Amino acid sequence: MNPSSSEDGTIALCASSELVDGGRAVSFDVCFAGENCRAFAIRFEGRVHAFLNRCTHVAMEMDYQPDQFFDDTGQWLLCATHGAAYRPDTGECAGGPCRGGLVKIPLSESDGVVHWHTASNLQPVEFDS
């Protein structure tokens, strides 16, 4: 059971104030295509975006320090391993060894809360209790 989920497939992720433009990400877990993965949400140019934390070069987590994905300019999301760069709004590969774009997770923001949206291949992780 996930106490923060609702029947329409939107799941509360964090407070809007936790996501600062070009700043630290908020990480969360998803089950993507039957596999448990890390994901992260960021804010860029005022809007919130989320992606699987899985580089398209080698399927590894990308943050060089926990929840740090942006480069110094706050314009690109970087993979720490070999320096692939992704666009923060679309996840598209913008340079380096990436092969295609990051998997995007739909988000919405209302009343000061950010939610992520499930899809047929994107579900909350079931925790054993």
Ligand code: FES
């Ligand atoms: S694993 Fe990300 S650039 Fe190589």
